[in-house]
Amino acid sequence: MPELEKTYTPAEVEARWYQRWLKDDCFKARPEHVSEKRPAYSIVIPPPNVTGILTLGHVLNNTIQDILARRARMLGKEVLWLPGTDHAGIATQNVVEKTLKKQGVIKHRDDLGREGLVAKIWEWKEKHGGIIIEQLKKLGASCDWSRERFTFDDDYNACVMRVFVDLYKKGLIYRGKRMVNWCPSSLTALSDEEVVMKAQNAIMYHFKVEVVEEPGTWLTIATTRPEVIPGDQAIAVNPKDERYAHLIGKHVRRPLPVEDQALIPIIADEHVDFTFGTGVLKVTPAHDKADFEIAQRHNLPAVDVMHPNGVLNELAGKDLAGMERFAARKRAAELLAEIGSLVKEEPYQNNLGYSERADVPIESRLSEQWFLKYPSVKVSQAVVANGEMKFHPDRWAKVYDHWMTGLQDWCISRQVWWGHRIPVWYSKGLGELNREVIVIECDRSPIEGQNIKELRASAWAWAESHGIIGHEFHNDDTNADIEVVKASLRHAFDNYGVVNVLLIPLLPELLKTAVLVATVPHEPFSPEMKAVHRYFAACRMGGKLYRVKFTVKERRDGHRLYDHQSAEIVEEKKVELGGDKSPAGRSDEGKLPTQPAPSSIVSLGHLVEEVKSTDDFVRCQLDSPGETWTQDPDVLDTWFSSWLWPFATMGWPEKTSTLKAFYPTTDLVTGPDIIFFWVARMIMAGFEWMGELPFKNVYFTGIIRDKQGRKMSKSLGNSPDPLELIASYSADALRFGIMRSAPLGQDICFDEKNVELGRNFCTKLWNAARFRQMQGGEVETEISAALLSSDDKWILLRLNTAIAEVSTALEEYRFSDATATLYRFFWSEYCDWYIEASKAVLQSGSAVSAEAGGTPAPHSRRTNTLAVIDFVLGHTLRLFHPFMPFITEELWHGMGFNADLPENQGGKSIMFAPWPKPLDADELAHFGILPEDEKAANDKYETVVLGRGLKSTFNINKKVRFVLKPNQELPSHEIEVIRILLNAEPLEVDAAFTPTKGTPSALTPLGTIFLPLDGLIDVEAERARVSKELAKVASELEKVRAKLADENFTSKVPQKVLDEHQQRETDWQEKAAKLKEMLAALG
């Protein structure tokens, strides 16, 4: 056995072992080894943000996973702990953008452009991406690093794309113009889950407006957002509200902007709560979700008065335009005051949605986004409800169920650049929806007629006389000619409405200005057709705007035939354009208005609005359909990639051996804060693409808080750096400390004291091992039943209990209970009692004297004790290994426990040593250990405690003489043990001992123990002490007697309880009698 250093040096040991584990491929999962005899255990890491650094939350989370993984290895399972990182779209882009701005590299992301910025972020990722992984290694995480994945790797990206296309084809993904949560700081839409409500100290502004039809009647309106008044489209009251019912249908003058005080109607809507505020609600459709819904019910336009970055735009009026939203709020209030509209302002507390990432209030904003209707909802909900998948603690199942019941479609598009690009392609033009289209103006068509028949005739005549038929027209957009043939017009006239006929005179101009939007294959396939092109043009007739769609067949001979035409009315836009694709606030400025004025230029977006969903113009597929197609600029929500994590990391969609062996995973360990973001979505994805649940158990950790109960946060500065903790206390200490303070289902109150305690525990372990080593000899493996002392039996029983307790605790994810047991067992039971007691054997028959004595017994008592110690230590190290991998590995080898073991059974590493099992009934019988052996030792220890108590009471701190007056005869070995534990010199055992008056004594299970002090003691003090104890005993006795005297009690109580009470009475009575004797002896 090599000698252990006097002090443990964790930094060196931890680094050395981790390298060794890596070198020996200890963490590698081998799917081919999985069999019925060797079951799989798998766990996927919740991927930390790639640019993140380790927090205590990660420490907690990953320590738990490591414990589970390491224990599974010891249970003989083939373990896969799959690591990786998350690209964390918005968060990462924010960080990099901010840094680049700080460094003065850019002023705005547009300076680099999409590709440039993404390239910079990749650079950043390469530089900083590995940090958290290295930190996890420091912690001891036993991940299979050869399988490390990143959610933005090429093949992972392919999975995301594939899933998107699949969902799109299933009709679960759609694009829509909706009110979404908009982050004015990150300039992107957010899902509902990314918005956190915060209580806010705001101001409620009350302002009044006069009813135009009833001069003198004023309505007072309460609002917290006066800056959006220019966007108000109505005043709403509840139709049941008698105060205002008569005003419905009348109008008020909107106070802002002052230069455009438009009349807006008073409408009736059930949504208005007439008990709230004044019962009058201003309706601002473009800036409030509820208002938007009201507006839809009443067909009101939505006027957006704000740029995406939160700066008010021109529609807010000259006073507010250009102002940031909070400044504009103050200014708007001032303006109201100036025009005499402001009634009062009062402090008001309300709840406001904040962007989780950027921590700024979000805006409700109408924009076009991609949404997902969740797949596999029912089965996902059921699997948790019916307990097939277990949540720990299970109360989270309720939270999950509640959320799954009220699922809202998921807004999955984000207007940032760092992320999985949406695999949707727009044919040429749709990618540039803001492109201007020339509107061909025509006050009145020369085509005349009383009915459609006459109109057609007139159009035919016009077309023939003006040489349209058979003519080729040059198209400016494509520089190609388009031929109009007779069939073209016939088709157009036959199939479409009046306008199609009326616009014939405009045809030359329309064909010239038409914009090519899509090129698609000819359907059905025809060998002479090369392609079919779709063009759009715009015209205005009689004040109305029309879009004109041309379908042009291109033959292989180069002819372009104008096949047919169509014209449809383009509704005047009530809402803003859908085409504002660049989320950059700056480039948006001045781009609005939302509503094209009669003479304004029309954008392509206006023309193609309703056709976007057809395959001709929009394709959802993995690769670009061709050069004439451009990809949707948006990227996907980060969680849209994370939700595939359990199988996308294992090689899906290939049916890999890894998937076969390790999916579904066994456990998932994560925080309850991402139950909706991640856990719920992974379950749905698991069912949707694997047809199976992704994991069988979910363990939710608590939230780490500081001593004052506050959440850890950067701004509070209350978040200790785990790496510093590791440096000063060791990784094992940090792991043990944090596990000790992490009860199931409750938040964790972090205190560095616990880490210190972990460190102390490591030291204790180290020293206990050293003690064993100092006794000399090799590892003893043979325990002789005949030579077992009561202490030996006791510690073996305690070990049995500890093994059982730790095993069950781990099975039930009660990690803090497991550590508490380990702590109690090793420190109190093993070190404080067993080791101390065993010194009776180890010190008396010392190694030296045994050797000197010629022929030592083949298996002396001393050797047997060492064998028990080795047995206990060997088991203890294994019990501890999942919690404290480094020191246990070091001691496992340092003590020589690995010797003679097969390589895969602990010879190479303790992590493959079998998990301890309690001695079974046969083994206990073999060793002659009975349950009552525990009591024998306990009685001895209690005697010792009482003796020590006497010493302490009388301030004796030297070795001193004790006398034990035993109840029955004691073996000499037991006496020696008591002597050593008591630090008595000597311990006399005398059944006939008669103490001198005033000798302090204590009643013990083994008899009465005396501390003879030869007149040194204060008789009065001793009398006081004994009297005090007697009083206590008497009071207990009285309590029991009172109970036993109560017939109500004795008649109703079960026999077992009655027996207990009667026994108690006897015990107290005996004690009281002896104490009285002692008092009498004191005189």
Place this chain on the structure above:
RNA sequence: GCACGGAUAGCUCAGCGGUAGAGCGUCUGUCUUACACACAGAUGGUCGGGGGUUCGAAUCCCUCUCCGUGCACCA
């Protein structure tokens, strides 16, 4: 507003129908040859308040208060 979790020794928590527990802290001794990152001993609680069920309640039921969390949310 709805739901869930918590309130037990100075601190962190266990106990969840039958004599109030652990660790840490505090106090007092001790450098006893594995360990002062230690050893020994002691101190400390009407189990958040009130009601009820029961022979018996920290434990079950009702109610209130306070803390935390999730969901919903009205200007």
